[in-house]
Amino acid sequence: MASYYFLLFVLVTAFAFSEADDNELRPGFYGHSCPKLLSIVKQGVLKAIHNEARIGASLLRLHFHDCFVNGCDGSILLDDTNSFIGEKTAVANNNSARGFNVIDEIKANVEKACPSTVSCADILALAARDAVVTLGGPSWEVGLGRRDSMRASRGDANRSIPAPFLNLDKLKASFANQGLSEKDLVALSGAHTIGLARCSQFRAHIYNGTNIDPSFAKSLQSKCPRTGNDNLYQPFDFQTPTHFDNLYYKHLLAKKALVHSDQELFNGNPTTDKLVQKYANDNQEFFQAFAEGMLKMSNINPLTGSKGQIRINCRKNN
Numbered sequence: 001m002a003s004y005y006f007l008l009f010v011l012v013t014a015f016a017f018s019e020a021d022d023n024e025l026r027p028g029f030y031g032h033s034c035p036k037l038l039s040i041v042k043q044g045v046l047k048a049i050h051n052e053a054r055i056g057a058s059l060l061r062l063h064f065h066d067c068f069v070n071g072c073d074g075s076i077l078l079d080d081t082n083s084f085i086g087e088k089t090a091v092a093n094n095n096s097a098r099g100f101n102v103i104d105e106i107k108a109n110v111e112k113a114c115p116s117t118v119s120c121a122d123i124l125a126l127a128a129r130d131a132v133v134t135l136g137g138p139s140w141e142v143g144l145g146r147r148d149s150m151r152a153s154r155g156d157a158n159r160s161i162p163a164p165f166l167n168l169d170k171l172k173a174s175f176a177n178q179g180l181s182e183k184d185l186v187a188l189s190g191a192h193t194i195g196l197a198r199c200s201q202f203r204a205h206i207y208n209g210t211n212i213d214p215s216f217a218k219s220l221q222s223k224c225p226r227t228g229n230d231n232l233y234q235p236f237d238f239q240t241p242t243h244f245d246n247l248y249y250k251h252l253l254a255k256k257a258l259v260h261s262d263q264e265l266f267n268g269n270p271t272t273d274k275l276v277q278k279y280a281n282d283n284q285e286f287f288q289a290f291a292e293g294m295l296k297m298s299n300i301n302p303l304t305g306s307k308g309q310i311r312i313n314c315r316k317n318n
């Protein structure tokens, strides 16, 4: 009897420890099962950016929009099914989220090398990092071992992804909901050093905004009319939109943010104003804070262990 209890104790303890291990993402997760993973993803990202520099920005944003909706679980990559409407047509994503084909191509190459082994969520996390590095930004070590969700929700995406007309308190609340701080908000918004935004997303800011340089507003008004041209694009960083640097923060100091939410970070709040000034003055400070923020964002609520699945095609459940 005593040995029976001892055995039970050993099993329960072992199980508890293996569960604890399973829940930790770790860089070496595929070290044996898919040793070529990192180089396959890197090659795919390099090829895509060589083809079109903007795609680096799109991949970074795709990861952000994945993580903010019930965790980094590849949910954004799922197409609609009979049982759910997915995230691709949510307000923030419709006619806007892009890079799905790049992830598909990388996934196909990963499947060839290591079938049914690597999650789409992990591929997206790696692709976002590689995109930032390729465009001149900082690097960080991506923990791996996420699994893919089996459902997606447009409603959840509508609720969780912050909109560009939010004020600072709402932006902070949106990030706090994900366990991210005010500092993370300011540092991660620096992602807008790359990429573009549609007219519809900054029209109110350039026509009615109270905290925008007048000549900057005017020059944008000449491109984005009061009505129409909703899908016309302008760069967030009008000087180096395909180079990852701290110019974004210098533009905020000059009241030359493209969207309202960005200028909210430098609009009289002492804490965020100081952070914007710090990152504008010191690229290294920005890079370090951005990498730290990305690590935190990439770790939001992953599915691990036996939860979810390893999708074979990122667009649908197996």
Ligand code: HEM
Residues within 6 Å of the ligand: 054, 056, 057, 058, 059, 060, 061, 064, 095, 096, 097, 098, 162, 163, 164, 165, 171, 185, 188, 189, 191, 192, 194, 195, 196, 197, 198, 199, 201, 259, 261
């Ligand atoms: C703080 C709240 C944020 C708001 C309100 C916001 C809003 C937006 C908007 C409105 C666009 C333009 C979309 C379009 O017109 O189609 C955009 C683009 C972008 N966002 Fe954000 N964003 C936020 C935070 C972030 C974060 C945390 C990241 C990544 C770490 C990020 C990365 C990007 C990138 C790279 C683009 C350009 C994408 C492209 O050119 O394809 N954003 N964002």
Ligand SMILES: *[C@@H]1O[C@H](CO)[C@@H](O)[C@H](O)[C@H]1NC(C)=O
Residues within 6 Å of the ligand: 089, 090, 094, 095
């Ligand atoms: C998404 O965009 C398409 C094309 O502009 C539009 O027809 C459709 O109504 C939009 N869907 C939603 C849910 O807004």
Ligand SMILES: *[C@@H]1O[C@H](CO)[C@@H](O)[C@H](O)[C@H]1NC(C)=O
Residues within 6 Å of the ligand: 085, 089, 090, 091, 154, 155, 156, 158
């Ligand atoms: C989410 O946003 C889209 C696009 O604006 C809208 O059509 C839809 O009704 C919203 N809500 C849900 C639950 O999908």
Ligand SMILES: *[C@@H]1O[C@H](CO)[C@@H](O)[C@H](O)[C@H]1NC(C)=O
Residues within 6 Å of the ligand: 203, 204, 205, 207, 208, 226
């Ligand atoms: C600017 O504000 C006015 C008054 O509230 C409103 O009628 C108008 O639609 C707004 N314009 C834009 C482009 O948001």
